[in-house]
Amino acid sequence: MSKRAKTALAAAIAAGMSVVAFTASTLTIPWEGKENVAYWDPLGKVWTVCYGETLGVKRGDRYTDAECMQMLLKRMGRDYEVPLKACIDKFDAMPFSVRASFLDLSWNVGVAAVCRSTAAKRAMARNWAGACEAMTWFNKAAGRVVRGLDLRRKEGDTTRIGEREICLAGI
Numbered sequence: 001m002s003k004r005a006k007t008a009l010a011a012a013i014a015a016g017m018s019v020v021a022f023t024a025s026t027l028t029i030p031w032e033g034k035e036n037v038a039y040w041d042p043l044g045k046v047w048t049v050c051y052g053e054t055l056g057v058k059r060g061d062r063y064t065d066a067e068c069m070q071m072l073l074k075r076m077g078r079d080y081e082v083p084l085k086a087c088i089d090k091f092d093a094m095p096f097s098v099r100a101s102f103l104d105l106s107w108n109v110g111v112a113a114v115c116r117s118t119a120a121k122r123a124m125a126r127n128w129a130g131a132c133e134a135m136t137w138f139n140k141a142a143g144r145v146v147r148g149l150d151l152r153r154k155e156g157d158t159t160r161i162g163e164r165e166i167c168l169a170g171i
Contacts, residue, residue: 001168001169002155002161002165002168002169004161004165005097005161005165005166005168005169006169006170008026008161008166008169009022009096009097009166009169009170012026012096013096019081019096019099019100019103020073020076020077020081020103021073022096022100023076023100023103023104023107024051024069024072024073024076026100026161026166027100027101027103027104027161027163027166028051028052028072028076028104028107028108029051029072030159030160030161031104031108031148031152031160032051032052032107033051034050034051034065034068035048035049035050036049036050036062036063036064036065036068037049037060037061037062038057038058038059038060038061038062040059041054043141047059047061049061049063049068050063050067050068050071050072051068051071051072052107052108053068053071053072053075055075055079076103076107079111080103080106080107080111081103083106083111083115084099084102084103084106084111084114084115087111087114087115087120088102088115088120088123088124089124090124091123094123094128095128095170095171096170097166097167097168097169097170097171098123098128098131098132098167098170098171100166100167101132101135101163101164101166101167102114102119102120102123102131102135104163105119105135105138105153105163108138108149108152109138113138117134117135117137117138118134118137119131119132119134119135119137122134128167128171129168129171131167132163132164132167132168132171133164135153135163135164135167136150136153136154136163136164137153138153139152139153139154
């Protein structure tokens, strides 16, 4: 079990941090990076800004660091956590670490993909370890494993915690 994930999780819970704030700071921000000026994402074929925001972004858009953070927290709660609660039965009763991993996964691959996934089915069966493992299957682009996605989905790297690493730390 990952000591750094357990430490991060314990600190967040002790501080009363919301799952959205924890996910944003511990998983999403380190993996997404931040660009304050909109850029063209050739893979997604969409204008992107801040921590991977694409909704309503246009060429030339600029945001402060504070605006980027506010945008991330608002969207993550409204457009990711709320729909996950609707599609994964008893989402709020799941371990904090599992919810955080689901939230980051959905930010990266989309809520619809997560809602119909094996990971969601396992979570609804209260098979937490199985759900954590199934989330790692979202490590491909164009049918090929992408190193960065594989690290994000699993144990991370030397400076960033991975989704499975956090997921398992709290069960």
